[in-house]
Amino acid sequence: MTAPFEPVPTLEAPFWRLYRDFFDLAERNRRWSIADDVPWGRCNPQLDPAIAHVVESFCAVELYLPDYTSKILPVVRPSKGRTWFYANWGYEESKHSLALADWLLRSGQRSDGQMADLERSVFAREWNLPQDSHLGMLVYATVQELATAVSYRNLRRRCAEHGGDPALERLLALVAVDEQAHYDFFRRCLGLYLAHDREGTLEQLRRVMNAFTMPAIHDLLGESRQRVARIRELSIFDEDTYYREVYLPVLAFLGVDRSEMRNRMPHKKSAPPAA
Ligand SMILES: [Fe+2]
Ligand SMILES: [Fe+2]
Numbered sequence: 260m261t262a263p264f265e266p267v268p269t270l271e272a273p274f275w276r277l278y279r280d281f282f283d284l285a286e287r288n289r290r291w292s293i294a295d296d297v298p299w300g301r302c303n304p305q306l307d308p309a310i311a312h313v314v315e316s317f318c319a320v321e322l323y324l325p326d327y328t329s330k331i332l333p334v335v336r337p338s339k340g341r342t343w344f345y346a347n348w349g350y351e352e353s354k355h356s357l358a359l360a361d362w363l364l365r366s367g368q369r370s371d372g373q374m375a376d377l378e379r380s381v382f383a384r385e386w387n388l389p390q391d392s393h394l395g396m397l398v399y400a401t402v403q404e405l406a407t408a409v410s411y412r413n414l415r416r417r418c419a420e421h422g423g424d425p426a427l428e429r430l431l432a433l434v435a436v437d438e439q440a441h442y443d444f445f446r447r448c449l450g451l452y453l454a455h456d457r458e459g460t461l462e463q464l465r466r467v468m469n470a471f472t473m474p475a476i477h478d479l480l481g482e483s484r485q486r487v488a489r490i491r492e493l494s495i496f497d498e499d500t501y502y503r504e505v506y507l508p509v510l511a512f513l514g515v516d517r518s519e520m521r522n523r524m525p526h527k528k529s530a531p532p533a534a
Contacts, residue, residue: 264393266337270451274340277451281444282347289440291433293358298425302366307421309489311368313414314359314427316490319381321356324349326386334393344444351441355434362427390467394452394460398467401445402505406471408438409504410496417493446512453513464513465520468506 328349335341363369369377390396415431418424453460494500510517 264334264337267452267455270455271338271340273451274338274448275343276340277444277447278340278344278347281344281440285347285351285440289436293354293361296433297358297362297430299361299365301425302362302427303422303424304367305422306366306368306418306424306427308368309486309493310414310418310421310424310427311363311366312486312490313417313493313495314363315369315377317410317414318356318359318363319377321352321359322378322381323386324352324356327352330386330388331396334388334396341448348441351437355437358430358434362430366424366426390463392463394463395467397445397449397452398463399471401442401449401509402468402471404438404442404445405505405509406496406501408435408442409500411435411438413495413500414493417495421493446509450513453515461515461519464510464515465522468509469520469522471501471505 328345332342332345335345360374364371364374388396390399411431412435415428415435418427418431449460449464510520
């Protein structure tokens with residue numbers, strides 16, 4: 260169980276400001292339409308099927324949305340900035356899931372029956388919060404969003420290298436920009452906590468970031484070894500990517516030195532998905 264959240268009164272106004280800035284910027288610059296902004300007529304039927312396997316895996320992660328929102332909202336309920344953020348976040352994540360599923364169908368890479376099977380296998384398992392404190396969840400969300408943005412960016416690059424698909428590439432670019440915006444909101448919230456309670460926040464950074472793993476969704480999808488190997492060959496995200504493109508940039512943004520990240524106590528392991 261994730262411990263109940265006790266808001267810090269002095270942080271509530273800054274959280275709300277962050278949310279309004281996030282929302283206003285999204286309304287002004289970032290809104291996009293699945294129907295109008297993706298060139299659906301330009302799906303490539305010859306695209307390497309390994310790319311579609313990865314899209315299906317990401318789609319499965321995004322499909323956990325009802326668990327993500329229903330479990331995090333009660334934890335952050337006392338904070339207006341954080342609850343309103345999650346309401347908007349849920350809308351954006353739902354769009355990601357719809358867009359990826361639309362591409363799998365419209366490209367002919369998956370049938371309606373296969374998509375129904377995917378949804379069934381996702382909902383057969385329940386996702387639970389991987390951290391036992393709201394601050395641990397904030398660190399987890401920060402890292403997960405940046406890792407997701409990097410993964411979508413790399414998938415777009417691999418797509419271009421493996422035959423290209425203008426519809427998928429456009430869609431992945433739009434989704435990656437959203438993930439980057441989510442990351443930006445969470446990292447700024449973390450910055451506020453760090454300024455308020457450096458030692459307590461550092462403890463959560465160590466616990467979560469030193470043990471972070473990307474979602475183990477291959478098992479969930481019942482993928483064959485051969486298929487998992489094909490996906491790995493694409494090098495979308497690995498430990499080295501995590502260190503260089505997630506771990507170090509998060510620390511740099513927060514002004515945390517690597518020496519402050521040395522573990523002083525046994526840490527808990529991070530677990531599966533969050534979009
Ligand atoms: Fe997403
Ligand atoms: Fe996201």
